[in-house]
Amino acid sequence: MRRWNIVAVIISFSLILSGCAGRVELNELLIVSSIGVDYKKNKTIVHFQVVNPGGTAGGQGGAPSGGSGGSVYTYTVSGETLYDAVEKGRNILPRKLLFSHITSVIIGEKYARTEGLAPLFDFMERNHEVRDNLIMFVARNSTAKNILSIYTPIFKNPGESLKNRVRLAATSTGISDGIKEKDVVRWRYGEFRDPVIQGVEIVQINDSQSETSNLENINANDKTYRITGLAVFNKEKMVTWLNNDQTRGWSIINQRVKDIFILSHKCDSQKGNVGFMVKDVDSKTNVHYTNGKLKYVVNVKGKAILQEVTCAVDVGDPRTLIEMEKRVNEELARHIKSTVKKAQKEKTDVFGLGKLLYNKHPEVWKKYKENWKEEFSDAELETNVSIKLESVGARVETIHEQK
Amino acid sequence: MSKNKPYRITLTTFWIFSMLNVAAFLSNRQWLPFSKWIDAIYSPLYKLMFGG
Amino acid sequence: MNHTINRWQLVLIVISFIMGSSLLMAPNLTAFFSAQDAWISMLFAVIIGLTLNIIWILILKRYQFRSIFRITEVAGGKVVGTILNIIIIFYALHLASYVVRNLSNFMISNVIPESSPWTFQIMIVLLAAYSCFYGLNNIGRVNEFLTPFMILFFICSLALTTNQFRFSHLQPFFEQGMLKISQGAYTTTGFPFIEIILLGSVLTYVKNKEKLSKNYLGGILFGGLALILTVFIAVGVEGAYMVKRQSYPTYELMRDISIINIFERVEVIIGVVWIFGILVKIVICLFTALKGLQHLSKFPNYHPFLLPAGLLIWALSNHMHTNTMEFTDFVGGNWSLWWFTLYLILLVVLGIGILRKKDKNMDQDADDSTQ
Numbered sequence: 001m002r003r004w005n006i007v008a009v010i011i012s013f014s015l016i017l018s019g020c021a022g023r024v025e026l027n028e029l030l031i032v033s034s035i036g037v038d039y040k041k042n043k044t045i046v047h048f049q050v051v052n053p054g055g056t057a058g059g060q061g062g063a064p065s066g067g068s069g070g071s072v073y074t075y076t077v078s079g080e081t082l083y084d085a086v087e088k089g090r091n092i093l094p095r096k097l098l099f100s101h102i103t104s105v106i107i108g109e110k111y112a113r114t115e116g117l118a119p120l121f122d123f124m125e126r127n128h129e130v131r132d133n134l135i136m137f138v139a140r141n142s143t144a145k146n147i148l149s150i151y152t153p154i155f156k157n158p159g160e161s162l163k164n165r166v167r168l169a170a171t172s173t174g175i176s177d178g179i180k181e182k183d184v185v186r187w188r189y190g191e192f193r194d195p196v197i198q199g200v201e202i203v204q205i206n207d208s209q210s211e212t213s214n215l216e217n218i219n220a221n222d223k224t225y226r227i228t229g230l231a232v233f234n235k236e237k238m239v240t241w242l243n244n245d246q247t248r249g250w251s252i253i254n255q256r257v258k259d260i261f262i263l264s265h266k267c268d269s270q271k272g273n274v275g276f277m278v279k280d281v282d283s284k285t286n287v288h289y290t291n292g293k294l295k296y297v298v299n300v301k302g303k304a305i306l307q308e309v310t311c312a313v314d315v316g317d318p319r320t321l322i323e324m325e326k327r328v329n330e331e332l333a334r335h336i337k338s339t340v341k342k343a344q345k346e347k348t349d350v351f352g353l354g355k356l357l358y359n360k361h362p363e364v365w366k367k368y369k370e371n372w373k374e375e376f377s378d379a380e381l382e383t384n385v386s387i388k389l390e391s392v393g394a395r396v397e398t399i400h401e402q403k
Numbered sequence: 404m405s406k407n408k409p410y411r412i413t414l415t416t417f418w419i420f421s422m423l424n425v426a427a428f429l430s431n432r433q434w435l436p437f438s439k440w441i442d443a444i445y446s447p448l449y450k451l452m453f454g455g
Numbered sequence: 456m457n458h459t460i461n462r463w464q465l466v467l468i469v470i471s472f473i474m475g476s477s478l479l480m481a482p483n484l485t486a487f488f489s490a491q492d493a494w495i496s497m498l499f500a501v502i503i504g505l506t507l508n509i510i511w512i513l514i515l516k517r518y519q520f521r522s523i524f525r526i527t528e529v530a531g532g533k534v535v536g537t538i539l540n541i542i543i544i545f546y547a548l549h550l551a552s553y554v555v556r557n558l559s560n561f562m563i564s565n566v567i568p569e570s571s572p573w574t575f576q577i578m579i580v581l582l583a584a585y586s587c588f589y590g591l592n593n594i595g596r597v598n599e600f601l602t603p604f605m606i607l608f609f610i611c612s613l614a615l616t617t618n619q620f621r622f623s624h625l626q627p628f629f630e631q632g633m634l635k636i637s638q639g640a641y642t643t644t645g646f647p648f649i650e651i652i653l654l655g656s657v658l659t660y661v662k663n664k665e666k667l668s669k670n671y672l673g674g675i676l677f678g679g680l681a682l683i684l685t686v687f688i689a690v691g692v693e694g695a696y697m698v699k700r701q702s703y704p705t706y707e708l709m710r711d712i713s714i715i716n717i718f719e720r721v722e723v724i725i726g727v728v729w730i731f732g733i734l735v736k737i738v739i740c741l742f743t744a745l746k747g748l749q750h751l752s753k754f755p756n757y758h759p760f761l762l763p764a765g766l767l768i769w770a771l772s773n774h775m776h777t778n779t780m781e782f783t784d785f786v787g788g789n790w791s792l793w794w795f796t797l798y799l800i801l802l803v804v805l806g807i808g809i810l811r812k813k814d815k816n817m818d819q820d821a822d823d824s825t826q
Contacts, residue, residue: 011581011585014577014578014581015578015581015582018574018575018577018578021567021569021570021571021574022567022568022569022570022571024569100720125700128564128565128566128568131710131720132697132707132710132711133710133711133713182693182697182711185696185697186693186694186696186697189696190694190695190696190697191694191696355623356623358627358630359623359626359627360626360627362627362630407753407754409751409752409753410752410753410754412752413748413751413752413754414752414759414760414763417748417760417763417764417767418763420767421763421764421766421767421770422763422766424766424767424770424771424774425766425767425769425770427770427774428770428771428773428774429770431774433774435774437549437771437775438775438776438781438785441785441789441793442785442788442789445788445789445792445793446788446789448792449788449789449792452641453634453637453638453641454634
């Protein structure tokens with residue numbers, strides 16, 4: 001039996017110790033929180049925003065004082081390709097890069113317009129550390145460098161701050177959880193549709209944004225981002241921007257909306273506005289193919305909650321409410337129509353309408369596939385929006401009625 | 404426990420076969436390319452079934 | 456060496472064997488050919504696999520579920536039986552080496568690329584040999600304890616991804632055409648539904664054989680349904696295009712789990728479930744091979760064969776294929792036919808045995824199931 005004891009000891013040791021193969025200790029790693037990509041004279045400039053473990057210690061919240069240095073640093077490397085830059089980065093980086101915790105990828109607008117998306121994806125997909133649900137951004141009217149060289153208050157990690165911003169901005173953009181890398185890949189290569197990516201810009205440019213001392217200043221507008229409309233890509237190359245209303249239209253068609261804010265300008269021919277929060281938005285797009293003509297019907301359902309009235313309307317009157325519902329419906333229909341019009345003008349199918357046709361009528365799709373961009377821009381669109389006004393909030397009568 | 408004849412034959416043959424494979428692997432030679440043989444037999448059949 | 460297991464343990468072994476290594480691969484293997492119709496392919500594979508296994512189990516029943524090595528000798532005579540037994544042993548070791556290779560491929564490409572594949576290969580083979588050393592009862596009990604947890608983990612993980620499920624990813628149905636769908640079904644029929652005929656060596660150790668066939672087929676059905684569900688959800692969440700290009704789609708699928716930003720990055724759980732399934736599969740293969748060798752050698756136990764068998768599995772798993780693509784290509788093209796050949800040969804030999812009424816003198820023969 002003694003012999004077997006020794007064997008058991010050896011086996012258990014090798015079982016435990018084999019876990020050490022290929023180990024990397026935590027203090028040998030540099031956690032990348034965001035990647036930025038810029039274009040400069042045929043070179044790919046890659047920025048790695050890395051987390052400074054000392055700087056982020058002490059929990060989230062508050063200015064990153066104490067610790068050692070800033071909470072994050074941005075390294076900039078240039079290379080032929082993304083991976084080339086990663087490898088060249090090893091020459092200047094103090095530790096091994098860890099890609100598992102990337103929250104966002106930011107593409108400079110120039111890069112998106114000249115190089116396009118294609119050079120980025122293969123490395124990101126193939127690498128076992130990079131997750132495919134990271135959020136993508138295009139730096140509007142600026143470079144990724146600008147976006148990544150800014151210290152943000154409250155959140156010590158700007159990448160996390162940016163990620164959080166997407167969710168908070170959802171009531172105005174409609175996109176509740178960001179455009180992920182895998183979405184873009186699937187749209188572009190798997191579903192014959194043109195991708196869109198959310199834009200981001202710095203609200204107010206300030207020279208000392210990249211210094212932690214800027215965080216001591218109470219004025220916060222110069223250290224925050226704004227989530228803007230969507231960047232539209234024609235295949236891989238970026239062509240144009242959607243404005244805010246069009247972005248909402250896009251997200252309604254694509255069922256990305258949870259809650260959305262609507263401000264109606266018409267107020268019974270008086271001056272003033274009515275604001276609604278539309279909840280539980282559910283949209284369904286159907287395609288009808290009759291006599292060689294394509295017609296898309298977008299049906300939107302949802303509940304609205306009255307948030308603000310700045311004119312004298314009788315909120316207590318059910319007829320007013322029906323009138324209000326109509327306004328909301330018109331407003332949403334306008335968003336949707338303007339998006340589709342814009343996309344048709346650019347000949348970019350950013351809604352997956354081609355995929356929808358393929359889903360419902362594969363045999364028709366086969367005919368249209370070759371010339372889809374033209375066919376898409378000729379397709380008809382109909383919108384049926386029926387939002388029900390569910391609640392008027394905590395007060396019935398508005399103060400503006402007192403005259 | 405009688406070490407009978409079939410036992411000795413089986414064990415010896417199996418050890419030889421096993422060692423042959425280990426040697427082929429360690430010396431990185433294609434002495435027993437089973438997968439090549441299997442492939443040679445079945446890939447025409449597969450082509451017949453599904454074409455290419 | 457206690458080899459007896461009960462029927463419940465057998466069911467769980469069957470489930471582990473079926474789900475085992477297919478869990479991570481099935482979506483890719485089917486979607487590669489039939490894109491969004493992958494789950495239909497998988498459904499076909501399960502139906503075909505079940506049919507084949509019903510025939511198989513009915514034949515084994517005629518021989519009173521004796522050890523497969525004994526049956527071949529009785530049915531085909533001494534010479535044919537011995538040759539068949541050697542073939543079965545080779546198939547078992549060959550399968551074990553592929554499963555080992557599969558594990559190390561996965562670890563190297565998706566989990567720890569810095570590590571050496573040998574680490575995983577040697578560890579899993581050692582573990583399997585250790586398990587076999589203590590007999591079938593040992594793995595039966597370990598499996599009985601762990602499989603319910605594994606199924607729970609698996610179901611929970613799948614359920615957590617369903618919030619991203621889009622029905623439109625699965626449309627249009629039947630668009631790929633029957634050829635593509637059957638091509639998708641082809642690979643998954645062999646792997647794992649024909650491979651499971653190796654359990655012919657295990658069935659004889661089940662204590663109460665009355666409802667054995669039903670339990671066996673029930674296990675296959677459950678495992679098959681789990682695989683269909685996996686394929687269905689993987690394609691529904693990721694889209695056919697993504698699944699097609701991922702080598703381990705289920706693992707990638709679990710990477711997307713994100714519940715209120717806290718419950719994230721839990722994909723390794725499914726990796727653990729998978730590795731456990733793989734261990735069971737290797738143990739069963741190794742056990743079959745060892746039992747066959749023991750039968751050939753007429754020796755009271757199989758301990759002398761443990762070391763060479765382990766070495767052989769390790770060596771085979773490495774020198775079979777030089778790279779992972781060759782491996783995948785080979786498995787995709789030849790695997791089902793290769794296993795179907797064994798199935799067919801055994802079926803013919805055992806069928807002829809039944810026609811010649813050989814199965815009736817099974818009882819008089821010496822019983823080897825008590826060892």
